[in-house]
Amino acid sequence: MTVYHFTGIKGSGMSSLAQILHDTGYQVQGSDVDNYFFTEEPLKERNIPILPFDAENIREGLTIIAGNAFPDGHPELARARELGLEVIRYHEFLGTYIDSFVSVAVTGSHGKTSTTGLLAHVLAGYGPTSYLIGDGTGKGDPDAKFFALEACEYKRHFLAYEPDYAIMTNIDFDHPDYFADVDDVFDAFQEMAFKVKKCIIACGDDEQLQRIQANVPVVYYGFSPENDFVAHNLQRDETGTTFDVRVRNEAYQTFHVPQPGDHAVLNALSVISLCQYENIPADIIQERLDTFGGVKRRFTESVIGNRVIIDDYAHHPTEIRATIQSARQKYPGRELVAIFQPHTFSRTAKFMDEFAESLSLADAVYVAEIFGSAREHNGDLKAEDLAEKIEGSRTIHDGEVDQLLAHENAVLLFMGAGDVQKYEKAFTELVKDGKTA
Numbered sequence: 001m002t003v004y005h006f007t008g009i010k011g012s013g014m015s016s017l018a019q020i021l022h023d024t025g026y027q028v029q030g031s032d033v034d035n036y037f038f039t040e041e042p043l044k045e046r047n048i049p050i051l052p053f054d055a056e057n058i059r060e061g062l063t064i065i066a067g068n069a070f071p072d073g074h075p076e077l078a079r080a081r082e083l084g085l086e087v088i089r090y091h092e093f094l095g096t097y098i099d100s101f102v103s104v105a106v107t108g109s110h111g112k113t114s115t116t117g118l119l120a121h122v123l124a125g126y127g128p129t130s131y132l133i134g135d136g137t138g139k140g141d142p143d144a145k146f147f148a149l150e151a152c153e154y155k156r157h158f159l160a161y162e163p164d165y166a167i168m169t170n171i172d173f174d175h176p177d178y179f180a181d182v183d184d185v186f187d188a189f190q191e192m193a194f195k196v197k198k199c200i201i202a203c204g205d206d207e208q209l210q211r212i213q214a215n216v217p218v219v220y221y222g223f224s225p226e227n228d229f230v231a232h233n234l235q236r237d238e239t240g241t242t243f244d245v246r247v248r249n250e251a252y253q254t255f256h257v258p259q260p261g262d263h264a265v266l267n268a269l270s271v272i273s274l275c276q277y278e279n280i281p282a283d284i285i286q287e288r289l290d291t292f293g294g295v296k297r298r299f300t301e302s303v304i305g306n307r308v309i310i311d312d313y314a315h316h317p318t319e320i321r322a323t324i325q326s327a328r329q330k331y332p333g334r335e336l337v338a339i340f341q342p343h344t345f346s347r348t349a350k351f352m353d354e355f356a357e358s359l360s361l362a363d364a365v366y367v368a369e370i371f372g373s374a375r376e377h378n379g380d381l382k383a384e385d386l387a388e389k390i391e392g393s394r395t396i397h398d399g400e401v402d403q404l405l406a407h408e409n410a411v412l413l414f415m416g417a418g419d420v421q422k423y424e425k426a427f428t429e430l431v432k433d434g435k436t437a
Contacts, residue, residue: 005057006030007076008067009050013152014090015039016138017065017097020130022046023140031057031076039136055079065093068157094132094149095160101130101147104274105161107192108169108203109185110319112150114298115169115267118289120148122271125288126280135297135313154178156188164198165277167270171208174316176350182208193218201273203266204228219277221269223262229273231265236329241265245272253282257289259299261326299326304431308334308411311424315343315417317354323413324361331411337404338362339396339423341416342370345381356389364407365393371418401427 009030029049055075064087106116120131128143134150151158173182193214202209204220204227221229233244240258297313342348367387414424
């Protein structure tokens with residue numbers, strides 16, 4: 001049996017796929033940089049070897065799965081080709097792999113990870129399910145009927161997939177280092193829609209998704225009464241949201257989601273729509289909604305003394321707005337403090353005014369240094385440029401988290417897709433050490 005070698009195994013999708021192959025009986029190893037990434041924890045739990053990058057890792061008998069961040073000239077990939085070994089890009093391998101299952105691809109500019117996690121949890125309550133989530137979580141069930149996967153639109157990688165179903169949460173302009181504008185993003189989703197084999201479940205409240213054409217039925221969900229699946233009579237409180245679902249103008253069921261925020265209702269409604277299509281009973285859906293623990297870095301909460309710390313991946317104005325709305329619902333009357341680390345210079349420049357507007361919904365704002373991605377390490381912008389647009393905001397740099405101590409009995413939202421957790425960790429340690437403002 002071949003051994004699968006993952007070049008870049010700590011990548012969120014790569015780690016998840018490695019876990020799936022391991023769980024289903026394949027021999028797996030991988031390589032990456034020495035830096036710690038949270039995605040390596042589940043690999044270590046499975047005793048999957050993680051090696052430093054080195055051309056000497058590549059030997060006869062390996063099949064190479066290559067992370068999309070690494071060029072063909074990477075020493076390991078070049079060595080593999082010298083030896084005549086098969087080298088498959090991550091998204092291409094996954095596209096072939098899912099053909100053996102009833103596959104559901106979850107895509108959208110926002111909400112992919114949370115929705116995929118919820119979908120996988122609900123489906124697993126009905127039958128054996130394998131899943132790949134973009135937070136570095138994967139599970140392979142040898143008896144799986146269903147396969148739930150997060151399908152990323154960046155560089156149109158999701159065009160490698162031909163799923164049975166697609167859940168489309170929204171279309172918004174993001175990744176300005178690749179996409180030209182929202183029409184370019186729409187074109188990618190439109191191309192993906194033609195690859196779906198059974199049905200598309202799309203948020204009808206999103207005006208871009210209303211334009212989607214397909215060779216299969218497009219079923220719409222949302223709050224607007226024109227949708228096929230409608231959530232109405234929403235009752236929000238600190239425990240979450242209770243809502244009624246109507247299917248094509250007929251009463252279906254009342255559901256409760258324990259997560260705050262209207263986006264959590266929409267995520268659940270998309271899963272409910274898929275389940276109804278697959279004849280999964282409503283009582284199983286509700287039982288699984290009740291027991292869903294969330295996904296990594298999506299409104300992850302901890303309490304230290306009289307403060308609530310929330311870690312969230314929000315890195316786009318739309319996501320920041322949703323995170324702040326969730327915190328307002330769950331913690332009414334508490335001061336909300338946003339600590340935001342912009343992610344990539346191109347995104348910060350493109351959405352400067354929108355970032356300022358969404359962050360202004362918090363009671364206090366701190367802007368951290370911009371995190372450059374692997375594809376663009378520097379730029380002319382600084383944290384101060386964004387902070388100047390937000391009344392009363394401040395910048396925060398390494399070693400300056402003590403200024404956050406002034407916020408007693410507050411909810412502190414650490415948001416960003418870079419390494420904003422270093423600020424969170426430093427602040428948490430200060431509080432645990434009993435430091436005061």
